[in-house]
Amino acid sequence: MDVAVHGVGTSHFGRQPDRPLIDLAWDAVREALADAGTDQVDAVYVGTVFGAPGVAQRVLSALGITGIPILTLENACASGTTALVEGHEAVRTGRYGRVLALGLEQMSTTFGGAIHPESSDAEGLAGLALPALYAMAAHRYLQTGAATAEQLATVSVKNHAHALHNPRAQYSGSYTVEQVLGSRMIADPLTLLQCCPTSDGAAAAVLAPATGGAREIPVRGLAIRSGDLWDHRSPHVWGYDLVAATAALAYEAAGIAPGDVDLFEVHDAFTIGEVATTEALGIVGHGDGGKAAESGRTAVGGASPVNPSGGLLSRGHPLGATGLAQVAEVVWQLRGDAGGRQVDGARIGLVETMGGGVSGIDGNACVVAVLGA
Amino acid sequence: MSQTTAVPAGTDPRPRVVVRGDDAVVAGVRCTECGHPVAFVRPRCPACRGPVEPAEFGPAGTAWSSTVVRIPVPGREPPYALAYLDLDDGPRVLAHLPGDRAVPVGTRLRLTAPDEAGDLTAEEA
């Protein structure tokens, strides 16, 4: 059966250590349920990474959501969209009539700065913080002539400018390329303004069978995949082939090509991530991602707008919540409710979320979802 | 650089390094069916699931990419330089480099004896 998103909601995204996770979740759940015009769901799929054991039931019971199946899913940064995939499948197959997908994360009370590398992992124990993994992709791009430092910085300029029109974003601003490149170095060549911040937040979506209602947004195609081995044989930077393979499955399921998509919400945890992803999604050819940002093609108003919300770079990146915040943005865009960041006439939107942290593979998980009619 | 993350004996997930004179090599396995080199002692080939036998890789290789970490990481003192190093006819490994600069892609590197933190290390050949 065809499935649609009937409602979405999010908390504010930002550093909010004084707000209990229950309050953040309530902001997202209340808005999503009201948007869907219901207070009843048959199951909840929760995506979180660093949440304590039982965090889903602890939060949901405080909101009066009890006595139904509650499942917690961890898939690194793609946890929220993994909840979307599983909730969607449960509705599609008739297992449940209506489900809530919820993403949660309170990072500021867990980490002072960047996520600590996982010490049970070979490269985590060796000190490979995630910014360093992306930095090595960026270094590779710059050194092989696939992009310039200025092009990478343009992604940050663009997404911070998009976020000026997103009141829920953690950061926004009118930066110059020089300011981005001149900000503090995090992992060469990535500077502070090219890295997503530490964030707290929640986001939710209500999924149910499509009925053709005016405010429903059909789920047109979905795919989820874990990475193949990433090693000396791999032709591309880390994550690239996983995004490309997942996207191919999603495009096939949706019966569309990249050129049919009106806007993209992609995993720009770092500027190089957006550049490589615009290539891996087939928006532009390999090696053209930096040029696409520089030319304005991927800005709102360009031919292929990427991250009109401001992306992870500006909205913030509370890991488990990110994927469902991307879904919320696409739903608002396709309804024409996105205000000053609205992509005119948007009919089809794509969400891509990518999670890593396990060395030797091309990513823990990638989800690509195509929404709209 | 110091490394204080506690790792119970026998569970260190990093590649094992053998030092012979001036040479440091990684002790891993190679697939007897497809030839795939692995920097770790694994029970079967992760590429084709075939049987494996012990094999050593290095010390020479080429930098696939490199960076310098300039943010605090638990138990480590920034800045520190890293490289993905493709060992000749061997696997890609993560190695620490001396100093605080990233090496160009394609730089020839050579494994050196592990540092006191137990990390793989390399220097320009």
Ligand SMILES: [Zn+2]
């Ligand atoms: Zn094999």
